[in-house]
Amino acid sequence: MRTGSLVNFSGHQYLRQRLVLSIISGKHVRIEKIRSEDKNPGLRDYEVSLLRLLEKVTNGTVIEISVTGTAVLLKPGVVFGGPVTHDCPLSRSIGYFLEPLIMIAPFSKKPFQLTLRGITTDDSDLSADLIRTVTLPHLQLFGISDGLELRIKKRGAPPEGGGEVQFICPVVKEVKTLNFVEPGRIKRIRGIAHSVRVNPQFSNRMIEASRSVLNRFIPDIYLYSDVYKGDESGKSPGYALSLLAESTTSAIHCSEAVSKPGETPEDIALLATRALLSEIRHGGCVDRKHQSLVLLMMVLGSEDIGRCRMGEPSVRTIQFLRDIKIFFGTVFNIAPADQSDPSNVELLYSCLGTGYVNVNRTLA
């Protein structure tokens, strides 16, 4: 009987999704050869920090890291939730830690009240703004909505950070089956141009530049200028523009660009705007950055057919699909969304949900 179902992986890539799948499926996972060929072998500080965080939000989790740090064994426990505070290292932004936790948060015993401190916006991971405005609405597709919230208490730009967010997530019994095949047309564009410890005019300049491109498409554009001051603005200067486009069927596409040394706010704004248009051009009902989240929730849905129309899978998504097959045995049927129109590159992902029920939830 033993929970001997051990899954083995090698390589440091896709660590987060594998840990998440392990915790959700309950299968033990061993990841080996983590940067074993590297000059600086083993886990990075942010990866260790993520493991610590996962240990904090669960009960009975056993994490064994080898002496060299090139191998990790995770025996997942019960997702517990509740109030947890975690200081994220400055090598990665809060998004790095929040993305996997968003996947497991709905399946905890107690509602999540997670406070994370660190960098709120950076180049590699979803910023707190995008998580709040895009990721959380994606969860709402699956019936995870009441009390779902991300509060940005303080902003923190790299390299010093100093931001703080609070993530509150309700507990669900099971997620709804998704049937999202109509991408619709873009009906509104929203955006947040935020700046900390720089001239507040910067955000207005970004808005201006972005509007110069977007105004031709649609009148319903609101780009908010969000300036944090004083204690709430973190320790380093920075600014960014995050954009999202919502369609008539409430499909959301998003993009973001973060300040870089030597680039004007206008450059940043144009970068974000073009990225948004490219994202829109990609089509589908789900943003490319949220493919894996949506696919995971589809797998965890009830034992009916879940369908979603998306663009081509990203690299991460492909590996995610493979990992899902290993952990859950679920295989997606991926077919062209529109058989009649050959120019359409959108794909229809459908799968039979595993009927995942949140076992951690208490009845009493």
Place this chain on the structure above:
Amino acid sequence: METQTHKAHRPAQSGSKAEKKGKGKQKTGFNEKAFAPKSGRRADRQARRNVERDQARLHVPLINRTPDDNPPPVIVAIVGPPGVGKTTLLKSLVRRYSKQTLSETKGPITVVAGKKRRLTFIECNNDLNSMVDIGKVADLVLLMIDGSYGFEMESFEFLNILQAHGFPKVIGVLTHLDLVKKQATLKATKKLLKKRFWNEIYQGAKLFYLSGVLNGRYPDTEILNLSRFISVMKFRPLIFRNCHPYLLADRIEDLTPREEIRKSKGRCDRTVTLYGYLRGTNLRQSTKVHIPGVGDMNIKTVAMLGDPCPLPDADSEKRRKLSEKKKLLVHAPMSDVGGVMYDKDAVWINVPGSFTRGVTDVPQGEGEQMVIDLQDVNETLEDTVARSKIRLFGSSSHPLTIDARRDDEESSDLADESDSEGNSEFDEEEEGFSEDEQDDAESDEEDEQPCRDPINGNAGRYAVRTTVRPTYGLSSKEKDTGDVAFADSDSELGLSDDEGNGEGGQVMYADNEKGIPSDDERDVDDEDEDEDDAPAWKSGLAAKASAAFEALNRQRRRKDWIAMIYSSSLSPEQVINGTDTTAVESDVIDDDFFRVDSSTSMNEDNLDMTKEVQSSSALRELEDEDVLDSLRTLFITGDHDTSGGADQEMNIHEDSEPGDLTKLEAGEAQFASAEFEGIDTETRALVEGYRPGTYVRIELASVPCEFIEHFDPHYPIIIGGLLPAEERMGYLQVRIKRHRWFARTLKTNDPLIFSLGWRRFQSVPIYSLDDHSIRMRMLKYTPEHMHCFASFYGPVALPNTGFCAFNALSGETAAFRVSATGVVLNIDRSTKIVKKLKLTGVPFKIFKNTAFIRDMFSSPLEVAKFEGASIRTVSGIRGQVKKALNKPEGAFRATFEDKVLMSDIVFLRAWYSIQPRKFYNPVTSLLLSNKSHWSGMRLTGQIRREEGLKTPLAVNSAYKPIERPARRFNALKVPKKLQSALPYASKPKLMKPQGKRTYMQTRAVVLEPEEKKAIALLQQIRALRKDQVARRRGKQQERKETHRKKVEKDEAKKAEKEREKKKEYMKAAGMKSKREADIEEGRSSKRRKT
């Protein structure tokens, strides 16, 4: 006066009068006024009641996942105490549906009952394990009750088990009613039993009466009525079964190589295939399964087989009634239907007619003679192989020398190639066994042909049939012994049998593959199509867009994403960038060195990041005005080229979003089947698993050998699929209530056998109660008439799963065995149960409100841990632990709200957390030779009782008289001087009784003569009175004596009557048991006959 004959009145049958009359009657039938409420309050109450009743009728809609087009057979379990007539009912029902009389009923029996319904009958034996397992899978229970005896404990136990695991439909069947002679008694009995039955199930539950047995069956009309009820029965989906795949195995086969078994002397783990209809949800190959009574297993392979008992198809659908031919379908591999029986390692064909010895009326040709003569073979295969001399023909003089193994292998080919050769003149004495086996099979098949056709007609079964093993047409008893002999000694035979099996499988696969277009083929087709299509749409689009974009699109279009993602070893990057397979191959051919290098270089910049690095070229493309314009169509402000319109689409979306529940209930399965219509079967099985209703073969590796060795078809084998969560172990918190019919209370840390989910296991619960929401406090015993919590270690089950628990599973106790029922509340990796712990100490030095306490702790460290803890004396003085003292180890300073006494005992109330023991012992009843005698962990007392050991008694535990010296308080002495100075109220008073005798006590008394006389007279009177009373009492005694005698006489008479009555009852009971024995005997005698 003449008697006048009147014409009898004939009411009009037609016409206006008749119509009027009819109408009038209808009117009188329902008097509206009679039911109208008389007052407003009454109307209100009535309305409220109606609404409440309607609400009670409502239920949460459940999605029925059973497919409508090809549902799995309904499992009809026949349950009841032994001797109640279960087998008779089963035979009658099978006879009703299939027109076949079964001689033996073992295992599940599937019949076609209607155009859209098949039934699987299964008889439940009297073992509690079987009842639990059957209760978990049965869709309909025929609960049989002996009408002449009444309800028995097992029936009640079974009903309670059902209640814990989701209540399936129950139909009661009263039998043995012919034994109740008096009509009045019969009526009363029926009424009584019905009332009890309704109490147990629900008011109005269906109860059938079966009168008597005719020709070994129940009367046809009564069975017909019952079958009608069964066929219209509707089933509500049960939650547990609606989220787990499961299967009731109707056939089992051992695929372990014989050689391995021989080598390990039968002790090796087996590879076993189980066959059955899938039920519940879709089964995926990755699903872990649990076989109750065996354990958790991984599925090795799942194969979809042809339906052995298919529903009538389209052409017969047109007819209103089932054709007789279809009706004959019956699938019962474990029983011998039509002489075919599937055993764990062989298929037996029983042919009573042609090859039986001593049957002279059947013309015996050469072949028949040969087969009959085979029965005389008295050498084992080993001997023949050892000699290994074979003469090809009876007439040939020189024996052939052949390698026996090769012979075995080729035997099938040989037989296939030339029938005549196979049938030709073998010497019965010396021929190779495998040949004659083959031969026998062949001829059997020929012989069987006409009678088998109705039974099946599909490739799956045919293929299996090639593995046929002969039964030598002997009586069943002899056949059995033969079986034993073969199974033990002929490893060789087993081998050949296995090969046959493998071949059967191959045939089947070949068939399957023919049916399914293979993946490769499809791909090729696809590509061809694309190639053909390409020019056409290329030319069409050429005008619109650039050719480069086109080419890219085409390339993308061609991608078979499923294949590339799931069944190729391409890295995700390669999948995206569309590396040609040739390129990949060249990559692979390249030195490993380079690959490692490239991957490491990739690692450096390839962080695990969500945001993709936007390629600048793609973004620059967006600077172009034309490109931007081309994006306009993606916005609502752009022109709508499609007529659909976003709004309409949105409506559709919104329609499906809130989840119209009635729609959900209607046909989710159809939706599912439509979704995967296009893709081939293999991928489909990968994507959605195997759908319920399909007949599958599940192969399980490393099954304990006892499962096969002690296989008994009378015990149901269930394969229950497990959800991912259920594979794990953890602490379960459940709400539990001792069953009110269970005689004893349950004690913490006593082992209990749970039936939870698919599993049956023993664990050690700790009972607890919520103590004012502050803590979970351990209970030593379960409370009476109340729920409490229990925590135990075991396999995780979803919250809200019901369970029942037993103290013992064996059927030896007459008492009610279901000891508790409950529901799972919470799963965790730890528990938070505490029990009270009182630490006591005594003061050894007392100051004002401070005291030094010792004997509570043993070290200053312990004290440090409890600093600030509140303590209390027995007399109720509260205090606090302050600080450890140096001198006596573990002593501490404490302060109190008042001065304590040296005689006070100080105690500290603490809570000690306890964890349930990590004990999990699955009930492996199916692995036992005696399946009803599983014994788990026993209690110490039980072991002592069974081993005849005395309870050891510690010397200190013995009860001794406690000597408590009385406390002596010194008298309060007040100095004389002080006394005199005190006011009177405060002065000590003399409270002692007077010690000196008073005058009144010491003086002498002398009587006067009159007084003496008076006293004498009084004495005389008293004496007279005494005598009188004594005489009266004597007389009363006499009267009583006579009365007692009379009463005794009556009693004796009554007792005599009672004895007579008892005698009569015992006579009836004896007859009943005799009848049972007769039935038993009848069974075995029947077996002997066949």
